[in-house]
Amino acid sequence: MSKASVFYDxxxxxxxxxxxxxxxxxxxxGCGHGLAHKFLAEAIDELGIQDRTVAISPxxxxxxxxxxxxxxxxxxxxxxxxxxxxxxxxxxxxxxxxSYQGDGDLASIGLAETVSTAQLGAPITVIFINNAIYGxxxxxxxxxxxMGQTSSTSPSGRNEYNGQPMKMAELIAGLDGxxxxxxxxxxxxxxxxxxxxxxxxAIKLQVEGRGYSFIEVLAECPTHLKMDPEATxxxxxxxxxxxxxxGVKKDLTVDPWFKRNPPCFKGEKLLSLAGATYEHPVRSCxxxxxxxxxxxxxxxxAGSGGDGAQTAAMxxxxxxxxxxxxxxxxxxxxxxxRGGTSYADVHVAEDEVLNPGAPDPQILLAFNTPxxxxxGPTVRKGGTVIYxxxxxxxxxxxxxxxxxxxxxxxxxxxxxxxxxxxxIVALGALQAATNIFPKDTFxxxxxxxxxxxxxxxxxxxxxFAWGIKxxxxxxx
Amino acid sequence: xALKERPKPFLLPEYCKxxxxxxxxxxxxxxxxxxxxxxxxGLVPVELDLANCNACGLCMDxxxxxxxxxxxxxxxxxDFELEDPAKIFGVKPSDAxxxxxxxxxxxxxxxxxxxxxxxxxxxxxxxxxxxxxxVYGYPITPSTxxxxxxxxxxxxxxxxFIQAVSEVAxxxxxxxxxxxxxxxxxxxxxxGFSLMLEGVSYMIGAELPGVFxxxxxxxxxxxxxxxxxxxxxxxxxxxxxxxxxxxxxAPSTPQEMLDLTILAFELSFKYxxxxxxxxxxxxxxxxxxxxxxxxxxxxGIPKWAVYGDAMHRKNLIxxxxxxxxxxxxxxxxxxxxxxxxxxxxxxxxFLCEDAxxxxxxxxxxxxxxxxxxxxxxxxxxxxxxxRPITLWPFPVEDLKEAIxxxxxxxxxxxxxxxLEDEVRLALSKAGVRQFPEIESVRRMGGILPQQNEIMAQxxxxxxxxx
Numbered sequence: 001m002s003k004a005s006v007f008y009d010x011x012x013x014x015x016x017x018x019x020x021x022x023x024x025x026x027x028x029x030g031c032g033h034g035l036a037h038k039f040l041a042e043a044i045d046e047l048g049i050q051d052r053t054v055a056i057s058p059x060x061x062x063x064x065x066x067x068x069x070x071x072x073x074x075x076x077x078x079x080x081x082x083x084x085x086x087x088x089x090x091x092x093x094x095x096x097x098x099s100y101q102g103d104g105d106l107a108s109i110g111l112a113e114t115v116s117t118a119q120l121g122a123p124i125t126v127i128f129i130n131n132a133i134y135g136x137x138x139x140x141x142x143x144x145x146x147m148g149q150t151s152s153t154s155p156s157g158r159n160e161y162n163g164q165p166m167k168m169a170e171l172i173a174g175l176d177g178x179x180x181x182x183x184x185x186x187x188x189x190x191x192x193x194x195x196x197x198x199x200x201x202a203i204k205l206q207v208e209g210r211g212y213s214f215i216e217v218l219a220e221c222p223t224h225l226k227m228d229p230e231a232t233x234x235x236x237x238x239x240x241x242x243x244x245x246x247g248v249k250k251d252l253t254v255d256p257w258f259k260r261n262p263p264c265f266k267g268e269k270l271l272s273l274a275g276a277t278y279e280h281p282v283r284s285c286x287x288x289x290x291x292x293x294x295x296x297x298x299x300x301x302a303g304s305g306g307d308g309a310q311t312a313a314m315x316x317x318x319x320x321x322x323x324x325x326x327x328x329x330x331x332x333x334x335x336x337x338r339g340g341t342s343y344a345d346v347h348v349a350e351d352e353v354l355n356p357g358a359p360d361p362q363i364l365l366a367f368n369t370p371x372x373x374x375x376g377p378t379v380r381k382g383g384t385v386i387y388x389x390x391x392x393x394x395x396x397x398x399x400x401x402x403x404x405x406x407x408x409x410x411x412x413x414x415x416x417x418x419x420x421x422x423x424i425v426a427l428g429a430l431q432a433a434t435n436i437f438p439k440d441t442f443x444x445x446x447x448x449x450x451x452x453x454x455x456x457x458x459x460x461x462x463x464f465a466w467g468i469k470x471x472x473x474x475x476x
Numbered sequence: 477x478a479l480k481e482r483p484k485p486f487l488l489p490e491y492c493k494x495x496x497x498x499x500x501x502x503x504x505x506x507x508x509x510x511x512x513x514x515x516x517x518g519l520v521p522v523e524l525d526l527a528n529c530n531a532c533g534l535c536m537d538x539x540x541x542x543x544x545x546x547x548x549x550x551x552x553x554x555d556f557e558l559e560d561p562a563k564i565f566g567v568k569p570s571d572a573x574x575x576x577x578x579x580x581x582x583x584x585x586x587x588x589x590x591x592x593x594x595x596x597x598x599x600x601x602x603x604x605x606x607x608x609x610x611v612y613g614y615p616i617t618p619s620t621x622x623x624x625x626x627x628x629x630x631x632x633x634x635x636x637f638i639q640a641v642s643e644v645a646x647x648x649x650x651x652x653x654x655x656x657x658x659x660x661x662x663x664x665x666x667x668g669f670s671l672m673l674e675g676v677s678y679m680i681g682a683e684l685p686g687v688f689x690x691x692x693x694x695x696x697x698x699x700x701x702x703x704x705x706x707x708x709x710x711x712x713x714x715x716x717x718x719x720x721x722x723x724x725x726a727p728s729t730p731q732e733m734l735d736l737t738i739l740a741f742e743l744s745f746k747y748x749x750x751x752x753x754x755x756x757x758x759x760x761x762x763x764x765x766x767x768x769x770x771x772x773x774x775x776g777i778p779k780w781a782v783y784g785d786a787m788h789r790k791n792l793i794x795x796x797x798x799x800x801x802x803x804x805x806x807x808x809x810x811x812x813x814x815x816x817x818x819x820x821x822x823x824x825x826f827l828c829e830d831a832x833x834x835x836x837x838x839x840x841x842x843x844x845x846x847x848x849x850x851x852x853x854x855x856x857x858x859x860x861x862x863r864p865i866t867l868w869p870f871p872v873e874d875l876k877e878a879i880x881x882x883x884x885x886x887x888x889x890x891x892x893x894x895l896e897d898e899v900r901l902a903l904s905k906a907g908v909r910q911f912p913e914i915e916s917v918r919r920m921g922g923i924l925p926q927q928n929e930i931m932a933q934x935x936x937x938x939x940x941x942x
Contacts, residue, residue: 356847
C-alpha cells in the first residue's frame, strides 16, 4: 500500500532525478509495468531480501528498472537476461536474482536463453511481461501479438504467415526444469491480488533454493494498442485472456536443493589436480646428446590412431624435460575420430626449442608402411629411421647415409601378451639406435607416467628391454 | 485491542498519470478523472473526494506509480500541495552502504617440478591460479579441450562450469559473473568468438573484466579447424559495436599460455575491461615445459560489483547512457582508459640488435620464424625476430627500436595480412614514415608458414611450398 521501501526515495537515475522524474516512473499512463514493479518491490520487502536482490533488466521498456529499485542492478543485452542472471546466481548463490523481461526480449530474441535457463532449473525468478506488442521500439509485432492484431509490422493484422502467438507459460511449464509457472493479469483487483501472490511465491521458491520459477503477467500497453487505459484493460481481459488462459501452469513440491560450497583456493588441491610433483626426478644424462645435434634434435613419430605414437612422443618430451632440457610435442591427427593417421612432431633442445615443427626430422619412428613411405624421404641425411618390421613388408629406398632399423614392434608386443605396448618396444629401439638419452631416463619417464597403474610397469619395462635387444641384435 | 484506524489515500496530482485503475477499484466512487490538464505533466490526473471514503485501500493497491496514491498518515501532510516533495519524501536517495574494495589475496603456491602439458591445459591452469572459478563455454574445435578441462577441474574446486546453449549465452553468463565482481573466462574459437562479440561490446560498455581465450582457426565462415591467425583484425579492431578496445595477447609457447592467462586476469581487473588471448590450434595442442608460479590468487570483490549483498546494493552494472552528453562522457572515459592501457604493450625481440633482416611474427609462426632466424644466422645472414606479445596495444616503441638498422622487414603470418595491417597501422600512428618495404610470408586455410618458406623468402629463392 504505502511505497515499498525497495523503491528509491528519489529516482536519481531517471534523468538525473530532475523535476518530476525524481518521483515518477517513465511508464505511460495505464502501462502494466508499474503494477508489476510494485508487486515485485512488495515481495522483496516482505521477504526481507532487499540487500541480496540482483535485478536484471534487459532491453525493452523495463530496461530502466534500475531507476526505481534500490537493489543490486544489472542491465543486460536484449534477450540475454536469464543467462546474465545465471552468471550472478552462480557467482553468489546467496543472491536472489530476478530476470524481468518483456515479450520481445523473452519470447523472441532471447528464446534460446529463456528455454535453456528454464530447463537448467537453477533457482532464479523470471518475471515475464506479456503485453502482445513491442513497446520500446514503438509498437511492432511481438511473438505474443494476437491473430488479427495490427501493429506497425503487421499493419493488416497478424495472419497465418506470421504464425501463431507464443504461449510462453505453457511452453515453460512443459519443461522439466521449472518448479513453478503461473500466468496472471492486472486488469482488476482480484487479478492484482493473484499477481502479487504469484510474484511473492516465485521469489520465495528461489530464496528457499527450490528452483526456477516463471511468472507471466498479461499487461496493458495502451500507447501501442492505441486505446485508452480503461479500454486496454478490457482488451486484455476479453481478447488476450482467451488466448493466454490465466492460472497456475506448474507447481511442483521440491525440497531445497541449491546449496553450493564456496570455491576452494587451496594451493595443494590445485597442484594435485594439475598433476604437479615436488620431487626432483632422477637425472641420468651426463649432458645434451650432442652426438645427434649440437642444440636441437627433431623427431617424427608416425602411425595410425591406436599405435601409441602420441604416447611415445609424450614420453620422449617428458624424459627430455626431466633431464632439464626443453622439449615440445605437437600431435596431428586425421579427421577421423578413431583410426586414421596419427603423427607427432617432437623437438628436444638443450636450451629452447625454437621451431617445434618437424618437417625434416633427424629421427623417424614409423609404425606402418604409409607413414614410412610418407616421411622416410623427409629424414635428414645421416638421420635414423626405425620402423615396425612386423607390418612393413617392403621398405622404401632411403638415402644411404640414413641408418635404418627394422624392429618388429607389433610381433614383440604380441608375444608379451599386450599389443598396446608396441610403442614402448619402439621407444626401447629408439634408445638403442640413437642413444638420445640413457635407458634410465626413459624408464623413469615410463614409471612416472604409469604411477597410477603400477601393475603395468613390469610389462612396460620388459617391452622397453625387448626394443633395445632387437636393435642390439641388428647391430651384431 | 482498538482497531487501528486505516489511512485514507492522498495524492500529489503531478505524480498521477490518470490511468484510472483506481476509479474501478473504489467502491464508494470517491475518485473521478479531472477535467483539467495538469500543467506540470500535461496529463489529466484523478481527483479525490474523500467524504465517503472508508479507507479500504484498494485504490492505493491499484495505483502503479510508486509515488502515486499513498496513505495519508494521521497528523501528517494536511495541505500537501504546498509541501516541497523533497521534504515529503526526503532527500536521501538510498540508505545503501558505501561499498569498499575487498582486495584479492596472494597465496603461496609450493614450488613444483615443471609440468609437461598442452597449451590449452596450461591456459586452464593459469585461469585457476589467477583465481577463476567460473567458466562458461560452448564446445568448438579446436578449443573444446579447455572447456573439457574446466568441466573436470572446477567441480573439484567447488567452482562452476556451465556448458551454455550457445556462445551468445556463454558470454552473457560471463557478463553476470563479472558483474558480480568475480573472475570469469571462456575458451572459444573463431566462429564462436564472432558470436560472442555482442556480449564483449556490452562488457566493455559496462566496464566488466573477463578473459576470452580464442584458439583461432581457419575461416571465413565454417572454414576449417586447422590453425589460422584469422581473428587479429577482429580482436584489435572489431570487438562488437561501438568504441571498443581490449588488450589482446598472443602467446607462442605453452609456458606463455599459462603466464599470459594469469596476466590477462590481472589486466582485466586492473582496467575493468575484457582481455583477449589469441592462440592458434597448434599452440593449444602443443605440449611443452610449463613451470607453475609460486603464488596464486584468491579473488576479492571490487567495490563496483553487484555481488548481491548489503555492501554492494547501491551498484549498477550498465552500458546504457540515454543522454547524449552522458554517453559522450563515458566514451571519453573509455578512451582515457584505452590510452592508459598502452603501457601494457609487450614484445620479445630475438637477435634484433644488429639485424639487417627483421622477421615479424606472433603465435606459433613466431617460433617457426625463430628457427629460421637461427638458420639464417648460421648462414651468415644478420636476421632477427620481432614478436609482438600484445597485438593491441601494439608494441610500436619496441618495433621502432627493433627495426632501426633493418634493411628488410618480413611479416610471417598464417593469415591474409592481418598482422601486417597491425604493423602498418602502428607505424603510421607513431608517425614512422620511413621504413623498408614490407615483404611477407603468408599461408592461409589452416596452414602455417614453414621454416623453409621463410628461408626461401629471405634468401631470395623461388617460392617453396611444403
